[in-house]
Amino acid sequence: MAINPGVSVAENTDWPSYGLNMSGQRHAELQQINRDNIHQLQLAWKVNTGVKATFQATPLIVNGVMFVSLPYNHVLALDAKTGKTLWQYVHARRSDWPMCCGPANRGLAVAHGKVFFGTVDARLIALDAKTGHMLWDINVAGNQVNTEQQTELNQRDPNKVRKVTGGTGVGIAMAPVVYKNKVIIGITGVGYGLHIDNPRSDAPLGAVIGVTGRYGRPGFLAAYDVQDGRQLWQFDTIPAQGWEGGFTTQTADGSHFNRDIVSEKAAMSLYPDAAGFGGGSAWSTPAIDEASDTLYFGTGNPSPQMNDVSRPGDNLYTVSLVALNTETGQYKWHYQQVPHDLWGYDLASPPVLFNYTKNGVVIPAVGQASKTGWFYIHDRHSGAFLAKSQAFVPQLNLFKQPSAEGTVVYPGILGGANWSPVSVDQQANRVFIAAMHSPIKYTVHETDVQGSNRSMRYTASEPTNDERWGLLSAIDFTTGKIAWQHKTKQPLIGGVLTTSSGLLFCGEGDGTFNAFDSQTGQVLWHYQSSYGVNAPPVSYEVDGEQYVSVVSGGNSLFGFKQGDAILTFKLPARNVK
Structure with missing residues (x-):
């Protein structure tokens, strides 16, 4: 519901779910804070949690209480008006369980x-x-099966002396969604790879290595009873039969893939159990069409990452947008953006639902901002590809295969649009996307194994020394054209918020938290935090006052300063009517 500037039609307006509502639009129908008074926005309260680590959470606000998940899965409940702590849950993490992707x-x-x-x-x-x-x-996840690869590289190998800072461990990164008495959530970390550090503290994650072999496991999305946690259904992101697909070389959106289909088909008999190690993490919180009881979610890369020797075929349903029946988990349709992925193009950003007009016909649609640099639009009911936007980041050598000399590709494994959720203003027919330009070099290595007569093939992706930056884009989804872009010094990671008063909020890795005119892209206001603002903002109303809140804790993978702040802003009392 829309409300007039300065007038609250309800005492409280909550932010009750990850994407605000089941459609995941992240567009708050609040207008008290607007273009005319945004310059007066000030810090209402700040809470330091005491847990300084990569902070990616979306605060939820229900009946005047803010709930926030901290790094390492601690949880805070706060008075949303004052920031006063109501209770705190401290999570006792299993010490024998390796983390997939950090504590966030x-x-x-x-x-x-x-x-x-x-x-x-x-x-x-x-x-x-x-x-x-x-x-x-x-x-x-049951028993942990993603054991670490302990291969000793030859002394001559360039990655021999580099420090392994992370690997593959099964965990859960996404925020769950609750729908019709079911908690829906999926696992991550099933696409096997080793993470190598980067000596530059301000650089993103160093090399990611994909090693040939039987490493990893299938991912899944599942529903659990809200009363007792009993599993109600499970959808495996890797089908036990038919995961090779049709050996696709061209997708409906016009993307072409130069694959050696003959060699892949010949390798099928050598790796008959490849699906059992298939990957396909569930990274993004599903969007749900309540009219048809359909959920939409994105899947991760196949396993092993980037190295395709032991996984011939399309590797279904990896790197796909998947639609399921919410009540049974039954498959409805999928669209694979990148068959036989070699670049780590997970569908990391959550899907979003909206109405799309094509040839004068209004179509219920689902969209997804991709690592490849396009915003894809599909018919929500059939999955048919409808359109994709102009590229919202620079593109070079897209879908060109890794090589021994190294192939520079952008966008690469970081995106494009990474996990950052988008915002959709349906009335303005615009989607707003936080993304990045970060060139990646993909190199194929053939190396001897220390103390062995055998050799090993692996593929590494690592950032180049080229300049990196962020791009905040407003895209007209009826035309697919970019309405405006704002370039930032650092890659953008974290997500955006829009409001019906024509504002857009987005943070940066240097601690800047900005408010923009969503129509023009003009910066109207900013606040400087001590830590990176790399999480999605939210807006809510309590007792007739509108607030904007965001967590500020940086991101270690991108070299953004880590911290522990929850920041909440509002107008001075005299300007609230």
Whole structure:
């Protein structure tokens, strides 16, 4: 519902779910804070949590209470008006369970008097929303099967002396969504790869290495009963049969892939069990069409990452937008953006639902901002490809294969649009995307294994020394054209918020938190935090006052200063009517 400037039609306006609503539009119908008074926006309260680490969470606000998931899966409940702590949950993480991708958690779900969240050690937990007391705790992933690759490289190998700072471990990064008494969530980290450090502290993650072999496991998305955590259904992102697909070399959106289909088909008999190690993490919180009980989510890369020797075929349903029945988990359709992925083009940014007009016909649509640099639009019911936008980041050698001498590609494994959620203003027919330009070099290595007569092939992706930057884009989704762009010094990661008063909020890695005119892209206001602002902002209303809140804790993978702040802003009291 829209409200007039300075007038609240309800006492409170919540932000109750990760994407605000089931469609995931992240567009707040609030107008008290607007273009005319944004320059007066000031810090209402600030909370330092005491946990300084990569902070990616979306705060949820329900009935005047803010719920925030901290790094390492601690949870805070705060008075949304004052920031006063109401309760805190401290998570006891399993010490024997390797983390996939650092300590960050992207958010919670709050419903039925409970707070739900997934953990870095692959558990789904329910807390009492009033007290923070644990109600139930289940192991989602079963036994850990992603054991680390311990191959000793030859002394001559350039990666021999580099430090491994991370690898593959099964966990949960996404915020769950609750729909019709079901908590829906998926696992991550199943696409096997080793993470190598970067000696530059201000650089993103160094090399990611994909090693030939039987490493990894299939991913899944599953639904659990809100009362007791009992699993109701599970959809495996890798089909046990037919994962090779049709050996696709061209997709409906016009992308072409130069694959050696003859060699891939010959390798099928050598790797008959490849699907059992297939990858396909579930990274993004689903969007849900409540009219048809259909959910949409994106899947991750195949396993092993970038190295395709042991996984011939299309590697379904990796790097795909997938539609399921919410009540049964039954497959409806999928669209694979990148068959047989060699670049790490996970569908990381959450899907979003909106109405799309084509040839005068209004079509219920689902869109997704990709790592490849396009915003894809599909018919929500059939999955048919409808359109894709102009590229919102520079593109070079897209879908060109890795090579021994190194192939520079952009966007690469970082994107494009990474996990940052978009915002859609349906009335303006615009989608707003936070993305980045970060060139990546993909190199194929053939190396002897220390103390062995055998050799090993692996592929590494690593950032180049080229300049990197961020791009905030407004795209008219009826035409696919870019309405405006704003370039930032650092890659943009974290997500955006828009409001019906014509404002857009987005943070940067240097701690800048900006408000823009969503129509023109003009910067109207900014606040300087001590830590990177690399999480999605939210807006809500309590007792007739509108607030804007965002967490500020940086991001270690991008070299952005880590911290522990929750920042909440509002207008001075005299300007609130």
